[in-house]
Amino acid sequence: MKLRVLGCSGGIGAGLRTTSLLIDDDILIDAGSGVGDLSHEEMSRIRHIFLTHSHLDHIAYIPLLVDSIFERIQNPVIVHALPETIEALKKHIFNWTIWPDFSVLPAPEKGVLRFTEMNAGDVTRIKGRQIELIPVAHIVPAAAYRVQFGARSFAFSGDTSTNDSFWDVLNTHDSLDLLIVETAFTNREKKLAELAKHYCPSSLAADLAKLKHKPKVYLTHLKPGEEMAILSEVKVAIQYLQIKTLTGGEVFQI
Numbered sequence: 001m002k003l004r005v006l007g008c009s010g011g012i013g014a015g016l017r018t019t020s021l022l023i024d025d026d027i028l029i030d031a032g033s034g035v036g037d038l039s040h041e042e043m044s045r046i047r048h049i050f051l052t053h054s055h056l057d058h059i060a061y062i063p064l065l066v067d068s069i070f071e072r073i074q075n076p077v078i079v080h081a082l083p084e085t086i087e088a089l090k091k092h093i094f095n096w097t098i099w100p101d102f103s104v105l106p107a108p109e110k111g112v113l114r115f116t117e118m119n120a121g122d123v124t125r126i127k128g129r130q131i132e133l134i135p136v137a138h139i140v141p142a143a144a145y146r147v148q149f150g151a152r153s154f155a156f157s158g159d160t161s162t163n164d165s166f167w168d169v170l171n172t173h174d175s176l177d178l179l180i181v182e183t184a185f186t187n188r189e190k191k192l193a194e195l196a197k198h199y200c201p202s203s204l205a206a207d208l209a210k211l212k213h214k215p216k217v218y219l220t221h222l223k224p225g226e227e228m229a230i231l232s233e234v235k236v237a238i239q240y241l242q243i244k245t246l247t248g249g250e251v252f253q254i
Contacts, residue, residue: 001129001149003178003252007034010057010184011224017248018057019221021156021180022046027126029145029156034248035061044072050124050131051081052158053142054088062089063099066113070102076114080124082133084141086115118143120165134169136160139197146170152254154178159221161197167210176213177254180246182221186229201230205237218246 002024007017018032025042028035028049035043043065052058066077079086094101094113102113118124118133125131134144138159144166146155155170159182170176184198193200198221199207208217217238222230222245231245 001147001152001254003154003254005034005246005248005250006037007032007248008180008220008246009224009248010182010221013224015248016224018060019052020058020061023129023147027129027131029147030058030158031060031062031065032057033061035065040069040072044069046077047075048124048126049077049079050118050133050145051079051085052144052156053082053138053140054085054092055140055159058159059089059093062113063093063102066102067099070105070112073112076103076112078114078116080116080118080131080133082119082141082143083117085143086117088140089115121169132169135165137163137165137197146173146176148173149254151175152177154180154215154252154254156220157181159184159198161194161199162203162207164210167207171210171212176211176215178252179211179213179215179217180220181208181217183219183230183234184221184223186226187233201233201237204234208238208241214241217241217243219243220246 004022006020009016017034019030020032020034021029025045026047103111120135123132130148132146136142136144144157183204185193185200187200190200
């Protein structure tokens with residue numbers, strides 16, 4: 001299983017793209033601005049999009065993706081997400097005011113976009129890959145995902161703050177090879193992190209202590225300009241794991 005990081009920044013700027021992970025060539029987890037760096041041929045291979053939540057930096061490029069490859073779509077692109085996330089997309093994005101409703105285009109029975117609800121504990125199987133939805137604690141209903149292929153697996157926290165559900169579910173499995181986890185703020189901004197329901201290094205350290213596995217850990221969703229400060233604080237707080245910052249363009253073979 002190949003994992004390609006299209007975007008992983010908590011903001012924008014030269015060389016920075018917001019959250020999107022490409023599994024092999026047909027599955028996206030989130031659809032932030034990193035999707036825009038794909039060629040049209042690469043975009044046309046995407047069959048499934050798994051969303052963590054409804055915030056703009058994670059969903060902004062779904063409308064543009066579908067519009068850009070509209071003529072190439074033979075079978076609908078399927079968006080998998082929590083019911084609340086799907087409702088937000090239908091109400092606020094694909095509503096004919098912000099963007100056309102591609103679930104009924106080019107015809108009601110032949111929409112190029114399809115929505116499929118997932119709930120806590122649901123597992124979707126696609127060509128040997130198992131994608132499990134895990135609820136997490138963010139300012140809106142949000143999900144993490146654990147993805148397994150054969151004996152290998154990785155987990156992505158999405159946007160979250162202190163919780164037990166993510167770590168409890170990961171601990172029910174026998175192993176975890178790679179963990180991608182958000183840390184949006186420095187400890188200096190702990191109050192803001194708590195209000196926005198994001199991790200800072202101290203809260204991440206407290207929650208990582210709940211995990212029985214010792215995977216490689218990569219930090220994502222760091223605020224632009226704060227990347228090195230956040231990493232430094234995390235390394236001080238967590239010294240028993242190998243921890244790096246995630247970088248756009250990185251590729252993992254899992």
